[in-house]
Amino acid sequence: MLQPYASPLERAGHYALRTVVALTLLFLVLPILVIVPLSFNADSFLMYPMSGLSLRWYEEIFASPAWRQALMNSIIVSPLATVLAMVLGTLAAIGLVRTDFPGKALLTAVLISPMVVPVVIVGVAMYIFFAPLGLTGSYTGLVIAHAVLGVPFVITTVAATLQGFDFNLVRAAGSLGAGPLTTFFRVTLPQVAPGVIAGGLFAFATSFDEVVVTLFLASPEQATLPRQMFAGIRENISPAIAAVATILIILSTLMLLVLEALRRRNERLRGIKPT
Secondary structure, three states, X not given: OOOOOOOHHHHHHHHHHHHHHHHHHHHHHHHHHHHHHHOXXXXXXXXXXXXXXXXXXXXXXXXXXXXXXXXXXXXHHHHHHHHHHHHXXXXXXXXXXXXXXXXXXXHHHHHHHHHHOOHHHHHHHHHHHHHHHOOOOOHHHHHHHHHHHHHHHHHHHHHHXXXXXXXXXXXXXXXXXXXXXXXXXXXXHHHHHHHHHHHHHHHHHHHHHOOHHXXXXXXXXXXXXXXXXXXXXXXXXXHHHHHHHHHHXXXXXXXXXXXXXXXXXXXXXXXXXXX
């Protein structure tokens, strides 16, 4: 915040920084915002100026068997992968935070590696590993693969939440006769729930937007929405792609709003003044 007694040079630097930040944000967001009006284009081409407005491309998405099947596949795969990632990521984060053992840093690096390793390499590795097991071209393999991509986000957010967790509460629950499952669901989980939910949202967004790993593992009948978009762009660029992109933009925005609401709620619970 600019102080009332700031010098002219400090004021100039303050407003210059704000201007640069605003222009940078505009540069990043403008290409996304340009897509939204094109989804209502009455023409059959992605171009400006538009001759008129129409909902025909949204109607085409829900009327086309290919788009409906792709949407259904995404609705099936992404929630299942998210739940699996939340379970595995939460347990892994608790184990990594509570215990100290040789090779812990290496194991942590391996668990979060899908977040940093190029997704093409991950896709090739999963195909080589899943093919002998008969998991390629199956929903089971696709769900497991998407869950693996989402686990690092859950581990990161839950581990961050656990940094302020008092594990003496767990010991106290055990001394009062609570079993491990009761302690987890009644003591640990309520405390780390914001991190679990935040990681789950990131995992869901990663799964719902994943295309490269899906190209390696899924059969044509299991094409998800991003893969169908990729095929549409490769074969014929249609405004229906812009309509699907608009729906994904709205979905991503809603998830970011939920994350912000969770962050503010967590700050209120911790007694921190929201920023």
